[in-house]
Amino acid sequence: MAEAMGLRERKKFETGLRIWRTAVRLFTERGFDDVSVAEIAEQSDVSKMTVFNYFGSKEELLFAPIxxxxxxxxxxxxxxxxxxxxxxxxxxxxxxxxxxxxxxxxxxxxxxxxxxxxxxxxxxxxxxxxxxxxxxxxxxxxxxxxxxxxxxxxxxxxxxxxxxxxxxxxxxxxxxxxxxxxxxxxxxxxxxxxxxxxxxxxxxxxxxxxxxxxxxxxxx
CATH class of the missing domain: 1.10.357 (Tetracycline Repressor; domain 2)
Structure with a gap:
């Protein structure tokens, strides 16, 4: 999918994917309720606002793709x-x-x-x-x-x-x-x-x- 995008769209896609994978990893390791959006942002190397811009809420980090x-x-x-x-x-x-x-x-x-x-x-x-x-x-x-x-x-x-x-x-x-x-x-x-x-x-x-x-x- 990323290969068919322009540079800007590809970077946006890759950032969203990195945030999502980081969130899934943290939720798997510690449980959904024990992970904050701030922690996800920090480990994804983005701001907390960026996480919300991409997904809207912590729940949407899981439900957006499905x-x-x-x-x-x-x-x-x-x-x-x-x-x-x-x-x-x-x-x-x-x-x-x-x-x-x-x-x-x-x-x-x-x-x-x-x-x-x-x-x-x-x-x-x-x-x-x-x-x-x-x-x-x-x-x-x-x-x-x-x-x-x-x-x-x-x-x-x-x-x-x-x-x-x-x-x-x-x-x-x-x-x-x-x-x-x-x-x-x-x-x-x-x-x-x-x-x-x-x-x-x-x-x-x-x-x-x-x-x-x-x-x-x-x-x-």
């Missing part, structure tokens, strides 16, 4: 070409992210991506904010599905299923990455799993999970 991704599914719906279904659009966006090794879906060997996730999960205030952002992303997905006059109930059910499929896939990716599975292997499995997960959304649950009768056999 905020937009809470609306990825809604964006996939709104940007889909004519004739592409909602399920196909969300699946395509997810698979493209996996193939690009995008940290937003967890398929990355960048340690900072998992450090950020860990900091959020271990800090109650940040976890609460992440959940609010996720709820906002879900509401935006419903709105995207309703554009053009869609029924609200169907849109909410569809949004719930699409979100569950994405979240389940990302959870599986996280589990495999933390287990030390090579990133390329994780990516290949994620693409295959996406086919299964989104097929369930597209085809409906049908008789999945149906309880067998006395003489029946269990169903997958």
């Amino acid at each position: 905020r937009e991704h809470f609306a990825d599914a809604a964006r996939a719906i709104r940007e889909r070409p004519p004739g592409e279904s909602a399920v196909a659009a969300v699946k395509r966006q997810f698979v493209e992210a996996v193939e690009a090794r995008d940290p937003s879906v967890g398929v990355t060997d960048d340690p900072y991506a998992y450090q950020v996730r860990r900091i959020i999960e271990e800090t109650p205030a940040l976890l609460a904010r992440a959940r609010l952002l996720a709820l906002g992303g879900g509401d935006e997905l419903v709105e995207a599905l309703r554009e053009g006059g869609g029924d609200e109930l169907r849109a909410r059910v569809a949004a719930g299923l699409l979100t569950a499929a994405r979240n389940s896939l990302i959870a599986q990716i996280k589990e495999q990455m933390l287990a030390g599975v090579p990133v390329d292997e994780v990516a290949g499995e994620a693409v295959r799993a996406a086919g299964t997960a989104f097929a369930m959304v597209e085809n409906g649950l049908g008789d999945y999970g149906a309880r067998p009768g006395p003489e029946g056999t269990p169903r997958d």
Whole structure:
């Protein structure tokens, strides 16, 4: 990214990245609540005001790079070409992210991506904010599905299923990455799993999970 920028933009990008990485390192070492913006500024070799100019608040140091991704599914719906279904659009966006090794879906060997996730999960205030952002992303997905006059109930059910499929896939990716599975292997499995997960959304649950009768056999 930096290589495609002009000198001024590149320097600005590099300064922001240095501040962000310094913050993540300090939060990882000592905990989010025990690190001040002044300390981040000092170790980043910038002023405290510069930190706020780039990120606005200490919380935004973590959420700025990931905020937009809470609306990825809604964006996939709104940007889909004519004739592409909602399920196909969300699946395509997810698979493209996996193939690009995008940290937003967890398929990355960048340690900072998992450090950020860990900091959020271990800090109650940040976890609460992440959940609010996720709820906002879900509401935006419903709105995207309703554009053009869609029924609200169907849109909410569809949004719930699409979100569950994405979240389940990302959870599986996280589990495999933390287990030390090579990133390329994780990516290949994620693409295959996406086919299964989104097929369930597209085809409906049908008789999945149906309880067998006395003489029946269990169903997958």
